[in-house]
Amino acid sequence: MPELPEVETVRRGVDAAFRGGLISAVEVYNPRSVRRHAAGVDDFAACLRGLTVTGSGRRGKFMWLHLDAEPSSAGELPGGDRVLVCHLGMSGQFRVMDAGAEAHRHLRVRVRFADERELWFVDQRTFGFLEVTDHDGTVPKTLGHIAPDVFEPEFDAERCAARLRSRRIEVKKALLDQGWISGVGNIYADEALWRAGIRGRRLGERISQRKAMELLGHVRAVLEEALEAGGTSFDPLYVRVNGESGYFSRELAVYGRAGQPCRRCGTSIRREVIGDRSAHYCPKCQR
Numbered sequence: 055m056p057e058l059p060e061v062e063t064v065r066r067g068v069d070a071a072f073r074g075g076l077i078s079a080v081e082v083y084n085p086r087s088v089r090r091h092a093a094g095v096d097d098f099a100a101c102l103r104g105l106t107v108t109g110s111g112r113r114g115k116f117m118w119l120h121l122d123a124e125p126s127s128a129g130e131l132p133g134g135d136r137v138l139v140c141h142l143g144m145s146g147q148f149r150v151m152d153a154g155a156e157a158h159r160h161l162r163v164r165v166r167f168a169d170e171r172e173l174w175f176v177d178q179r180t181f182g183f184l185e186v187t188d189h190d191g192t193v194p195k196t197l198g199h200i201a202p203d204v205f206e207p208e209f210d211a212e213r214c215a216a217r218l219r220s221r222r223i224e225v226k227k228a229l230l231d232q233g234w235i236s237g238v239g240n241i242y243a244d245e246a247l248w249r250a251g252i253r254g255r256r257l258g259e260r261i262s263q264r265k266a267m268e269l270l271g272h273v274r275a276v277l278e279e280a281l282e283a284g285g286t287s288f289d290p291l292y293v294r295v296n297g298e299s300g301y302f303s304r305e306l307a308v309y310g311r312a313g314q315p316c317r318r319c320g321t322s323i324r325r326e327v328i329g330d331r332s333a334h335y336c337p338k339c340q341r
């Protein structure tokens with residue numbers, strides 16, 4: 055499942071390709087992909103037509119495009135507050151295409167632009183979705199329940215660490231809780247826990263403030279490094295807007311490495327289940 059670095063890589067690609075672009079038509083091939091859009095499929099397509107992409111944003115694993123009825127002057131942020139929000143789900147992809155390209159078999163939504171290019175939302179498993187909503191000045195209105203991610207100015211590490219320590223919850227589970235900290239999924243949670251030397255099963259309340267802060271620092275570092283590498287291509291379904299893979303997979307220390315030697319101490323990496331998710335850890339480095 056795409057996590058923050060993968061979503062941010064996709065956001066940058068879409069922004070670079072379509073900022074300033076005028077939407078001329080929208081076709082929805084599978085209503086499930088716009089299920090969150092309360093006013094329905096026809097409204098979804100109708101309310102995007104004639105709008106210009108003026109910029110983009112992201113919180114955690116959600117990304118969005120700012121839209122305005124008037125083309126903005128170069129580099130200006132939008133005057134309008136309309137946004138097209140996207141969650142890639144398990145297998146969602148955005149692809150930048152020229153008009154006339156043969157449709158992908160999992161093409162769910164096609165956004166046509168006035169300059170003969172198209173933005174395709176391709177999603178094999180259809181857990182992803184698109185919706186049009188308004189922006190409240192910080193995030194789209196429908197994302198109020200999603201906590202800030204580590205790169206946002208709204209992110210408060212001290213408070214975040216204190217909240218972790220007030221909970222009887224396994225740290226691994228807490229890292230996956232998008233209402234506590236957003237953008238982290240199974241891969242980067244395992245990696246950050248290994249770097250911090252914390253076993254995912256440990257309860258939040260059993261961690262010192264200093265250690266919790268250290269963990270958040272590792273979360274930030276691992277996300278940054280993965281972003282630099284263009285994300286992790288954990289399966290063929292994650293690709294950038296040009297169809298290429300990311301390169302972070304080779305840097306992973308524990309995720310997907312059960313039975314292989316720990317890069318720090320040589321002990322065999324183990325796999326266990328926490329909640330209903332698999333967790334990878336080094337039994338010697340993580341306590």
Ligand SMILES: [Zn+2]
Pocket residue numbers: 316317318319320321336337338339340
């Ligand atoms: Zn180790």
